[in-house]
Amino acid sequence: MKKIMSKLHFRSIYKTIVLTLILCFVYNIAYLMMSASGMNVYLRQSLEVVLSLLSSLGFYFICTKIWKKQNFCASAILKVLVLQGIYILIVSGILTNLVNVCTNNTSLMLVLQLISAFCLVMMVPFQLIFYYGLIHDKNLKEFIPFALKKHQKSMLNWYCTLLICIVVFDTMSGGLFSAAQGFNAQSILVGSMYMGNPMISWMMYLFLGVSFKSSLAAMFTYLFVNFLLGFFYCILELNYVSYVGSLLDAD
Numbered sequence: 255m256k257k258i259m260s261k262l263h264f265r266s267i268y269k270t271i272v273l274t275l276i277l278c279f280v281y282n283i284a285y286l287m288m289s290a291s292g293m294n295v296y297l298r299q300s301l302e303v304v305l306s307l308l309s310s311l312g313f314y315f316i317c318t319k320i321w322k323k324q325n326f327c328a329s330a331i332l333k334v335l336v337l338q339g340i341y342i343l344i345v346s347g348i349l350t351n352l353v354n355v356c357t358n359n360t361s362l363m364l365v366l367q368l369i370s371a372f373c374l375v376m377m378v379p380f381q382l383i384f385y386y387g388l389i390h391d392k393n394l395k396e397f398i399p400f401a402l403k404k405h406q407k408s409m410l411n412w413y414c415t416l417l418i419c420i421v422v423f424d425t426m427s428g429g430l431f432s433a434a435q436g437f438n439a440q441s442i443l444v445g446s447m448y449m450g451n452p453m454i455s456w457m458m459y460l461f462l463g464v465s466f467k468s469s470l471a472a473m474f475t476y477l478f479v480n481f482l483l484g485f486f487y488c489i490l491e492l493n494y495v496s497y498v499g500s501l502l503d504a505d
Contacts, residue, residue: 452487
């Protein structure tokens with residue numbers, strides 16, 4: 255943990271932190287209001303897909319701010335959306351349906367959990383390499399295999415550490431990605447696809463408190479702790495994006 259903290263930067267990314275928090279707030283308001291509505295389940299799922307696609311554009315935008323280079327041409331935007339669409343298909347269209355079908359088959363469930371864990375660990379690092387290639391106008395067919403081969407170990411080590419920190423702290427604070435009931439890689443993967451932003455736990459508690467007319471004073475501890483953790487997650491995640499950029503800049 256001491257080694258991680260020594261590598262964190264704040265001043266160089268504080269403007270991006272503010273932008274990220276604003277985007278998280280807008281996304282979470284839309285997602286939570288949609289989830290609480292009585293709309294048709296298929297319509298809600300369709301809107302979740304739309305929000306997830308929009309969130310990928312927000313993530314791409316944040317990456318351009320951290321890496322201080324932009325590429326918002328139509329081709330780049332389309333590729334960002336296509337990659338996110340493929341992720342949604344894998345997570346919601348394939349893995350989730352297979353888990354629902356194989357609930358009573360322990361062997362198949364174990365295999366699906368392992369596949370989900372692999373996707374959970376690999377998707378964001380691959381996404382960052384993909385975005386870096388787009389932003390810097392690289393030949394993706396050559397750049398992605400090269401970057402994965404050269405930096406896979408470093409990127410995965412830090413990302414796994416980041417994931418473990420989030421799961422551990424969420425478990426202690428009762429956050430969205432808590433493993434108090436056991437570690438479910440598929441469930442965390444689905445959650446990260448649609449609710450994988452640092453402020454979701456805080457806003458979820460706030461939204462529930464307002465919806466059920468609870469005393470915010472009574473919820474102060476939960477709100478305060480989850481806000482601080484969300485802010486901390488934001489710093490960790492943006493530092494990871496910066497770290498990946500520095501690795502790839504060195505090539």
